[in-house]
Amino acid sequence: MTKNLVCIAISMLSTAALAGSLTVTVIDKEGKPVPDAVVVIMPANKTVLPKKPMASQATVAQEKMQFIPSVTLVPVGAKISFINNDPWDHHVRSSPAGMGQFNTTNAGFELRLEGKADGKPAKPSEVTLDKAGVLGATLLGCFIHGSMRGYVYASDSPWAAKTGLDGTAQFDDLPDGAAQIKLWQADQLIDAPNQSASVGTTAAKNTFQLSVVPRKRRV
Ligand SMILES: [Cu+2]
Known part of the structure; x- marks a missing residue:
């Protein structure tokens, strides 16, 4: 008792x-x-x-020329799946967001994502945010569609x-x-x-x- x-x-x-x-x-x-x-x-x-805890896996879709969600929050070390749901190709690239624009000297990731064929599921491509410098915000863009903007934020807290x-x-x-x-x-x-x-x-x-x-x- x-x-x-x-x-x-x-x-x-x-x-x-x-x-x-x-x-x-x-x-x-x-x-x-x-x-x-x-x-x-x-x-x-x-x-x-x-x-x-925050999910250590997230999905960023490409739909109608947008990244969805536009801001993805994950812990450092998370895996991000990129899924192209548009019927056309996207060529996703990343850059530290503080740089304001993309440049060729930063070693971000690049993903060529084929357009989704009718009636078939889109194939995800995966990126692991385990590199030094991945902390904070990363800007996502597309080589083909200059208007596409998205962000991935990796938190160490x-x-x-x-x-x-x-x-x-x-x-x-x-x-x-x-x-x-x-x-x-x-x-x-x-x-x-x-x-x-x-x-x-x-x-x-x-x-x-x-x-x-x-x-x-x-x-
Ligand atoms: Cu694109």
Whole structure:
């Protein structure tokens, strides 16, 4: 009986230590919510991991001259499958996003993706993001279709999320204590400075405001 009570007490304690919630809101220069921004939390306590880890595999489809999703968030070391669902070919290439444009000196990946034949499943091509320098944002483009733009963001912190349509990213089981918050958004050329948060019994809220209004995606 006593032993059981101790067990319950301990489990309540450990739940409390993991109950820190943090909401990060991203708004643009005009105060409107920004979806598809990547929020990375770096807690001072690195021993606690999320209950639901990020998937180490993701799929980026090419459909109607777009990368879907336009921003893919994965942990470093993840595998990405590229699937061409268009009937025409794509020639996907990558470049560190901070460079602003593609150039020939960077050693990104290149994938020739054949158009999907009628009635047949598209063949996926896989890339593993295990190279040094893959951390952060990678710009995806296409040699054939210059308008195609997409991003893959590789996070080395297990605590990372994309903002939803309401511009928020919600973290519910962060370890208590200090944390740094890093923001990345495709149209924000100069990264906003990191913010500090204090995760604890009261729900923490942080807001980032971009210095730009993100371009609307071509539909
Ligand atoms: Cu293309």
